[in-house]
Amino acid sequence: MALDQIWKQQLTLITYGNEYLTQDLSFNRWVQHSIFNQHALLFRDLLSQHLLAQHFQIWLEGLKKQGVYRISLHSSSVLNDEQNPNANVELLPIAHFIVSHEKTKKTAWIFGKELAEWYTADNDYDIPTEQRSNIRHETFWRFDLNPKIIKRIDQDLIQPNWDDIQLYTDNELFDTRYAQGFQEPTHKDLPYYGMQQALTKNGELSKQSIYLSLLPTDYQADYAHETLYRLDALSGFLQEKIKHPYNENGESLNPDEQLNLRHFAQKLDDLTEKFIVKVANHYKTARLTPKEIASPFDHTTTENKQTSRVKANASDHKVGKSSVLTLIIITIIICLAAYYFGL
Numbered sequence: 001m002a003l004d005q006i007w008k009q010q011l012t013l014i015t016y017g018n019e020y021l022t023q024d025l026s027f028n029r030w031v032q033h034s035i036f037n038q039h040a041l042l043f044r045d046l047l048s049q050h051l052l053a054q055h056f057q058i059w060l061e062g063l064k065k066q067g068v069y070r071i072s073l074h075s076s077s078v079l080n081d082e083q084n085p086n087a088n089v090e091l092l093p094i095a096h097f098i099v100s101h102e103k104t105k106k107t108a109w110i111f112g113k114e115l116a117e118w119y120t121a122d123n124d125y126d127i128p129t130e131q132r133s134n135i136r137h138e139t140f141w142r143f144d145l146n147p148k149i150i151k152r153i154d155q156d157l158i159q160p161n162w163d164d165i166q167l168y169t170d171n172e173l174f175d176t177r178y179a180q181g182f183q184e185p186t187h188k189d190l191p192y193y194g195m196q197q198a199l200t201k202n203g204e205l206s207k208q209s210i211y212l213s214l215l216p217t218d219y220q221a222d223y224a225h226e227t228l229y230r231l232d233a234l235s236g237f238l239q240e241k242i243k244h245p246y247n248e249n250g251e252s253l254n255p256d257e258q259l260n261l262r263h264f265a266q267k268l269d270d271l272t273e274k275f276i277v278k279v280a281n282h283y284k285t286a287r288l289t290p291k292e293i294a295s296p297f298d299h300t301t302t303e304n305k306q307t308s309r310v311k312a313n314a315s316d317h318k319v320g321k322s323s324v325l326t327l328i329i330i331t332i333i334i335c336l337a338a339y340y341f342g343l
Contacts, residue, residue: 002235003095003269006111006138007276008035008194010096012214014073014280017060019216021069027057034209035194038135046086046141049114059140063100070101073280075273078152079108082143088115089141095273096280098140099153106150109140160278162223163289169227169271173234178264181248182237188229191217215283224279224286231272238265 012035019025036056043053053059063071076097084091091112098109119125145153173179191213214228215221242261245253253261279286 002239003272006094006136007096007273008214009039009041010073010098011276011280012036012194013056013098014071015215015283017056017071019218020060021064021071025216030210030212031057032208032210034197034211035214037209040135040137042137042139043109044139044141046084046089046110046112046143049086049088052142067102068100069103072099072101072153072157073097073277074099074153074156075277076110078149079110082146082149085143088117089113090115091141096276099145106145106153108143108145108149110143111138112141113139156277156281159285160282162286165275165278166223166227166288169275173268173271174230176264178238178261179234182234185229185233188226188233189222190225190229191215192225192228194228215279215286219284221279221283221286223288224283227275228279231268231275235265235268235272238268 012033016025016030016033020027041056041059042051043056043059044051053062073096076093076095079097089112091110094111097111100107100109116125174182192215193211194214197211213225215224238261242258242265245258245261247253
């Protein structure tokens with residue numbers, strides 16, 4: 001199953017939300033962020049089902065008043081052993097969940113939906129087409145975390161090594177045979193927006209929302225922007241390959257090759273999920289260490305290299321002479337010993 005695109009709204013809540021909590025970033029700059037177009041986000045308490053906030057601005061303002069100093073993003077797999085305390089709410093298998101941090105506790109915000117008491121079928125009720133909303137409605141449910149889960153949450157807050165992450169993702173994804181023929185996105189040097197800019201019915205750019213990247217551009221996070229574009233493009237490349245399973249000669253892939261391709265696509269989703277967690281919690285540092293290359297035009301550097309070579313050759317020569325002398329001495333000793341013992 002492909003990664004649910006709701007992660008883009010979660011990521012934006014984390015990055016811009018933290019700027020509001022720590023830097024008092026004005027909502028005027030991002031409350032109309034285009035990534036939230038056609039999305040209605042509610043915030044409720046999981047135990048009481050009380051509505052806490054009807055919009056993310058109200059939610060963040062409420063968190064700040066309660067002493068929350070940070071929000072973070074984590075893989076939902078850490079909650080696998082937790083029991084849902086409210087049978088009236090079905091928690092959804094979304095890849096990530098949000099955690100709000102106070103001095104004395106941490107609280108989870110998990111996607112879920114209320115269950116209708118009078119509807120007992122296993123599948124969702126099929127609402128007539130003309131009565132459906134074009135807006136995606138999602139509810140975050142508040143749930144207090146226990147100390148065991150908090151320890152796992154803290155692991156995601158340790159500063160990652162972006163150089164190691166790049167080496168690993170290139171080795172496991174982009175440099176594999178499954179990525180052969182993959183074209184690097186031409187716009188990967190731009191900020192990552194996560195969507196195309198909205199247009200009006202007349203084909204003009206929409207002025208009802210603000211087209212912003214998912215990460216505040218106040219920080220240099222080139223590696224994060226570039227890699228999100230690359231992961232998106234690779235996912236599209238694989239999905240197209242799965243739909244049309246043919247090699248470069250136009251021959252159909254055999255069943256094993258098609259299965260391996262789907263497994264690789266799942267691996268891509270898994271690594272993308274983990275990368276999103278790193279970016280959400282450490283977007284301010286998401287850049288690679290510049291690679292320093294010594295200039296061949298540097299006279300001092302050339303002299304140093306030549307001097308090193310001369311010293312190495314002299315050392316090798318000394319070692320060679322020493323070895324020959326040692327061998328002669330050992331031979332003489334053996335001969336004397338043989339003569340002495342009458343061998």
